[in-house]
Amino acid sequence: MPHEPQPHTLDAEAVRTWSSLALAALGRAREDIDAINVYPVADADTGTNLYLTAESADRALDAAFGHGSADVSDATARPSLSEAVRAYAHGALIGARGNSGTILAQLLRGVADVLGAEPEGRGPGPLLAQALTRAAEEAYQAVAHPVEGTMLTVAGAAARAGEAVGSAAGTAADVARAAYDGARAALAETPGQLAALGRAGVVDAGGCGLVAVLGALWQALSGQEPEREPVRGRAVSVPRAPEPCAEEQGGPAYEVIYLLEATEAAVGALRARLDGLGDSLVVVGGDGLWNVHVHVDDPGAAVEAGVVAGRPYRIRITHFGDERRRGRGERAQRAVVAVVPGEGLAGLCAEAGATTVLARPGEVPAAAELADAIRRAHAREVVLLPGGADWRAAAGAAAEQARADGVRVAVIPTRSAVQGLAALAVHDPEGSFDEDVVAMTAAAGATRYAELAVAERQSFTSAGICQAGDVLGLIDGDVAVIGAGLAQTAEAVLERMLGSGGELVTLVLGPEVPDALAEHLEAYVQHGHLAVDTVTYRGGRYSAPLLIGVE
Structure with a gap:
């Protein structure tokens, strides 16, 4: 539940209150923001993605405070400002959803880069202004091809407004209020900057969510609650800009998102590779952990590019067919x-x-x-x-x-x-x-199924005693064959499985298995079972050395 409105200095408790209020604000506005989501893909999920990203950030911050069990009256039991903002940003990074959530994660990282350093000699107001400026800069850098009239535009305007007050030695609450007002003004202008928004008569959905987050920041620092404003939707006629930015028409079929453990140099090469595969590319993070978001027609290639760069995990692939139906209000x-x-x-x-x-x-x-x-x-x-x-x-x-x-x-x-x-x-x-x-x-x-695995130690199996390094052939979950190599064991497994008949053999190769093995097994099947077809797929990283299906 959000904390009661009361003013805070720029400390860990202010970050905690900000997080709670931002999550509540996004929760209230989620469905309305989803309803105006038309760019870059009209998939009606921007509000939901921002809420889920903020929820992940809030959980991480709660963990930094000891799951709320710490006595907040004891300063030694609370995290420092640096620890709080870094936990907040990290939680957003690992839980970022969609284009908007990924950008929000990078904005919070920019704030953490400044507030987390806790530099001496600067007052809270100028320090917060610097943090908002860094946040906007890093967000623009994270997007492969920034487009004005979007969440980035709103972030940039908020930073400039906050910097103007911060340079005049305003308080942190003054800076937050200026940033909030600057963001609201910029949001109102987005339909004139982006043709898709102008045609629909809506403001940018991601920018709308960012305004809610900045309003929560001002409330946390001032104790004053922003007035509830309706999400600006299709009821308002908005003039078109003379030369609006281009937007996606149709676009790629899939959204691919994953976390990636990789070096900064490897991520640079990954950006170039993914930029050639699709669009809406956003790569955020640092210090060895990144969140990768891209729209592509070949999701396998996007994931494989991540494998080349480092270790991808929490991979999410979404087909836009259903997402675009949702954007039209359809299920x-x-x-x-x-x-x-x-x-x-x-x-x-x-x-x-x-x-x-x-x-x-x-x-x-x-x-x-x-x-x-x-x-x-x-x-x-x-x-x-x-x-x-x-x-x-x-x-x-x-x-x-x-x-x-x-x-x-x-x-x-x-x-x-x-x-x-x-x-x-x-x-x-x-x-x-x-x-x-x-x-x-x-x-x-x-479909009978089999899996080939390598024994890690000596053990008893249903097929006898195996030694470390032996290749085990499991049929329908039980060890049926113990062999010395993949090819030999796979042949024995196939012979047993096809002994009771079959029309189609499916082979799924693990990441380190050569194509030559598939060619060998296809020839083996064709030689002994002329009427049986064979299809081969690559399982990719995390797949077993070989999966076999017989239908």
Whole structure:
């Protein structure tokens, strides 16, 4: 709950109050901001993305305060201003959603870069003004191709207004008020700067959210609550600028977001690579951790570029077909959400129209992560493919959450990614929900699955004793073959699986498996089973060395 309005000095408690008030303000305005979201993609989620980003930042800040358990009257129990702003910015970075949330995360990082240093000799007002200026500068630098009339414009205007007051030795509250007023004035001008906004008769959605955040900052420092203002929407006729900026027409089909552990030099090369793949590129962060956001037609290539640069994780791929329907106020009738163990598989399923959740080795996706994926699918009916026996409990919990929100959800008990691929292949979004679920369940159940793994130690298995380094062939979850190499073990596994018949073999190669192995196994299958077809995919990072499906 937001703190009671009361003035604060520029300290850790002020940051905590700011965070609480900003989250509340974005919560109140979320649906209205979603409704005016027309640029760069009319996907009606800017308010939601800003709220979720602020929520992640607030959780991180709460953790810095000891989950609220610390006695705030004891100064030694509270974090310093530096610790608070850095926690706030870090929480936004790791939880940033969408274009607007990613930019907000970088704005908060810019504030933290200045306030976190706690330089001596400057009063709170000038210091805050400098922080807002740094925030705007870093946000502009993070966006590959800045466009005026957007959230960036509003941030720049806020910084200039705050700097004018800060240079005159104003208080921190004075600077925050000036920044808030400057942002509001700039927001009102955005429809004349961007043709998409002018045609729709709306202000920029991201800028609208930033005004709410700056209003919360002023309230935290002054104790005065900003007047509630309606979100400026289509009821207001706005004149067009003579030469408005260009905007996306149609645009790429996918949004790709991931966290990335990488060096700054590697991120520089990544920016160039992603800029050639798509648009709406925003890369924020620093100190080895980055949040990457881009719109592309080839999501697999965007993720692979991250693999080249460093270690990507928390990968989210969203198809804009459903997002654009949401921007028109429509909800898709049916969608598929798939949990997959590899970026390549995530891209493959996304291209088939599924919303994906990446599962990493040894980790079980949280029910909240799956519930968020169901929300992003934005459909009345959702088919959930958990992709592994260990993930079914989380899938069931997420399904219950979604049902409470009025979404009809069916969980198909897939135990392997290849069963999920088989289910996706027969998915019929135009048929009845029950018939679609039955067909997908039957396809998954008719697919035998196998996985090749390397033994880490000597142990007893259902196929005998294995030694460290042996290749294990697991069929339907049980060790069936122990071999000395991938090719030999894969041949033995295929022979056993095809012994009971089959029409199609699916091979999913791990990141370090050469293409030559796939070619060898395809020839092996064709030689012994002329009527059996073979398809091969790349699983990408986190995928097992080899997955095999037989239908």
